[in-house]
Amino acid sequence: xxxxxxxxxxxxxxxxxxxxxxxxxxxxxxxxxxxxxxxxxxxxxxxxxxxxxxxxxxxxxxxxxxxxxxxxxxxxxxxxxxxxxxxxxxxxxxxxxxxxxxxxxxxxxxxxxxxxxxxxxxxxxxxxxxxxxxxxxxxxxxxxxxxxxxxxxxxxxxxxxxxxxxxxxxxxxxxxxxxxxxxxxxxxxxxxxxxxxxxxxxxxxxxxxxxxxxxxxxxxxxxxxxxxxxxxxxxxxxxxxxxxxxxxxxxxxxxxxxxxxxxxxxxxxxxxxxxxxxxxxxxxxxxxxxxxxxxxxxxxxxxxxxxxxxxxxxxxxxxxxxxxxxxxxxxxxxxxxxxxxxxxxxxxx
Numbered sequence: 001x002x003x004x005x006x007x008x009x010x011x012x013x014x015x016x017x018x019x020x021x022x023x024x025x026x027x028x029x030x031x032x033x034x035x036x037x038x039x040x041x042x043x044x045x046x047x048x049x050x051x052x053x054x055x056x057x058x059x060x061x062x063x064x065x066x067x068x069x070x071x072x073x074x075x076x077x078x079x080x081x082x083x084x085x086x087x088x089x090x091x092x093x094x095x096x097x098x099x100x101x102x103x104x105x106x107x108x109x110x111x112x113x114x115x116x117x118x119x120x121x122x123x124x125x126x127x128x129x130x131x132x133x134x135x136x137x138x139x140x141x142x143x144x145x146x147x148x149x150x151x152x153x154x155x156x157x158x159x160x161x162x163x164x165x166x167x168x169x170x171x172x173x174x175x176x177x178x179x180x181x182x183x184x185x186x187x188x189x190x191x192x193x194x195x196x197x198x199x200x201x202x203x204x205x206x207x208x209x210x211x212x213x214x215x216x217x218x219x220x221x222x223x224x225x226x227x228x229x230x231x232x233x234x235x236x237x238x239x240x241x242x243x244x245x246x247x248x249x250x251x252x253x254x255x256x257x258x259x260x261x262x263x264x265x266x267x268x269x270x271x272x273x274x275x276x277x278x279x280x281x282x283x284x285x286x287x288x289x290x291x292x293x294x295x296x297x298x299x300x301x302x303x304x305x306x307x308x309x310x311x312x313x314x315x316x317x318x319x320x321x322x323x324x325x326x327x328x329x330x331x332x333x334x335x336x337x338x339x340x341x342x343x344x345x346x347x348x349x
Contacts, residue, residue: 051143058137062155063246065133066239067259073236076127077314080229081321082114087222088341090120100205118194121180121221124173127166127232134159151249154242162235169228176224180217226319237306237316263307270294272330277346
């Protein structure tokens, strides 16, 4: 081919047809430019394909990371449900010295799970939210196809905003825990026996029951803990939505998708809970379903419920949880309402 074009060029020069040669030269230059552009386009497409394949692989790793984070935040939510129940019993003056003594000797009382009356202000939960896969995902995204912009935006919100909020409150609650431990260790002889050696101590129990200053400490913990609790729930809700968005992108089957299976319910299951429930003649509420989500409606206020287990739900924006009876074949869908140490049984009408 090269010899062919060279012959044409030499023939035009020999015949002194300069104008024709000039046009030929321009055409040859254009062909070279077109060839270069085609080569650049192919190279760029290959580069984009490599970036896209790497992004998809990293996205799958992010989904696995989200699954771990969702499990961790679920544990954090259950921790605070237990913790708020204990705080409620303190603030409502329902505890006695014997209550603390029994709790101290209860093998099922685990401070790490939010239980333990004697450790309310001396223990916090540090919710571990991983982000290594997300950091890896964000590398070389400048040439990412626009099809992935929406999922990238959602993930940025989950990790950059909601994760940061949880970690900030992790630090604040840990700082409060350490501050309380230091104060009580310096000022109360009984503290080390109770906190470090888990020994019953009458002076400690009397303090917890009778000292009004202790209630101030508990109240301070409650308000900061509530912010932490809300941040954990918000992260978990957004993380589940991001997880599902990735699943839809890969067309994963929800029946084999662990997050969907454990923390989402289909309309058929949710409809078992729909109805009007009453605590007494003057107190009632409704359970409704909208867009595959469960809501509790009280005085025209609609509150979304997030699934924690097959029968347990927590309010997305409020500090209460409800646990339904086992709804096998949609029968006896009553529920127990729990908030700040108080529980009420609601029966379907």
